[in-house]
Amino acid sequence: MHNTEAKERVSMQLHYDLSQHYYQEASLLQDGEYEAWFETMVAKDIHYWMPVVERRYAKDKRPAPTPDDMAIYNDDYDEMKQRVGRLATGAVWMEDPMSSVRYLITNIQAFHTAKEDEFVVLSNFATIRHRGQLERSEHVGGRQDLVRRVGGGFQLARRKVTLDARVTEDKNLYIFF
């Protein structure tokens, strides 16, 4: 379901439009505008996935993880909606006072697919969270997205997030990547 075949690279204009979309998305997420992000930028058929990647020897021929395997995130639309809804209950004690989360999105590469209105987009990210007085955590990884043109904008239909760290160095991951 995440194996949509990427074809030729998109034009300079389309790359610009997609990049702007990604920066807008990062703005909403780092401003805590989760509901606005979810309602405008996430497609109803979303699959939002962060697999668990073990450290294995090169000779180990076991297949890479699939969405049927253990994963950190493995959400459909309704499940994501619950995560967003939880953050809006006003009862997430640890987020009051709020964390500051900064998103650095780079290395955006966009490709056409067999469908005219869908694109495979690769990007790298660093999210850095500061909390309280001295708390700091950082997550680095890559994203492989399927992005769909909808009206004048884009919506996310698949996102596979790969965290580079085997052991997540944070007390929790409630944010979106």
Added chain:
Amino acid sequence: MIDMNELVDIEKSTQSKRVFWDQEIYDQELERIFGRCWLFLSHESQLKNKGDFITTKMGEDSVIVVRHTDGSLKAFINSCTHRGNSVCTADSGNTRSFVCNYHGWVYGTDGALVDVPLKEKCYHDEIDMTTMSLPSIRVESYRGFVFGCFDDNAPNLVDFLGDWGWYLDTWMVGAGEGAELIGPPLKSILKCNWKVPAENFVGDGYHVGWTHASALEMLGGELGGLAGNRANMPFDELGIQVTTRHGHGFGVIDHAGVGIHEKRDGFAKFLQETQPKVAEKLGQPRAELYDGHWNCTTFPNCSFLYGTNIFKVWHPRGPHEIEVWSWVIVHKDMDDATKKEIVKQAVRSFGTAGTLESDDGDNMVNSTRNNRGPHTRKNTMDSRMGAGYEGPHPEYPGIVGSSFIGETSYRGFYRFYQEIMSAESWDEIRAKDSQWDDCFTNKDYWKDRLAAKAQGGEE
């Protein structure tokens, strides 16, 4: 020497805040607790074939667990007997041998040294390889759950679990073909003392409504009523809490097994269909616990939630930090679709990005970090809730508390913590086997309560 009577006051149900902070206490824990208790290693479902291995930790020690060529499970310290480098650096896999990256020493799946490069020319063939095996660790399984122990004098695993095994059998044996764990484990760092989550899982039904208010509000279901502690509930009628010999313990919220699962049809059906089998095999008392939601700790650092089905180990990394490893519990004879959905739901609530997990972390970190202050550390922590409302029960072994919200299992956990930290050896602990529960003084609690209930029923 550390005075354990000063650190844990059994009579007052208090613990010094130093137990979450002091390096010397932690060092003694590594020796006396992690060096002497059975520690969870793996599940046999992850080590099916000869040569299958996993790497894990016992306290701060890195260990390898492997299915040897004779079919038995072996565990040994992951450190070359030559200069100490790791002999295995993968999380898991299948192998015929472990080769050290440093000088190429080769060990078999029984830990025996089988090859030393240039042995003839450079050691002049004078190295006795039979004395250079990787240090081996006792390995025993309980219902497929594999544990290791550094102490040859420790009781065997079944006796270490004791009455706790009687309860574990409810879902490990009662329901059919038994349980297994789904991995690979999620791993994350939490900057807290290892006992904070261990005590939380052993007996903290109290925090559920408040800490997890936001998630319970969103999820609704059987536990939704607890959100924000708003509901007026007869807590003494909704479940029990139990502590057993060696500090193990758990709490059960009756009939709330699948309470945290959003998509639960398969699991709910499985529980419903198998409950009569539990009654048939093990009797009614355990069948009544079977469809409840369980929060549990196997002393010292292996915790799980049956119902939510997350299974965790808290690996200590110094007094102020742990590595959290999480698997998912499923039953072997569930259909694949049900297993997959349970994995998804368990991780959604108590995985690294779990909606409930994220509530707990902050509390656990701050409960540890505040003890940096020496004047803070002079104070004690309190676990008196429900003291006196607990005792031996006619149907359930151990000491049974009146409600799933109470601190009976906290008291049992720290009672044994004090005992094992004080004891010079397992012999000293064995000598107290018949008196371990003396500190729970209200021996007639259940007799009186059940009699009053029976009388009430007659009227």
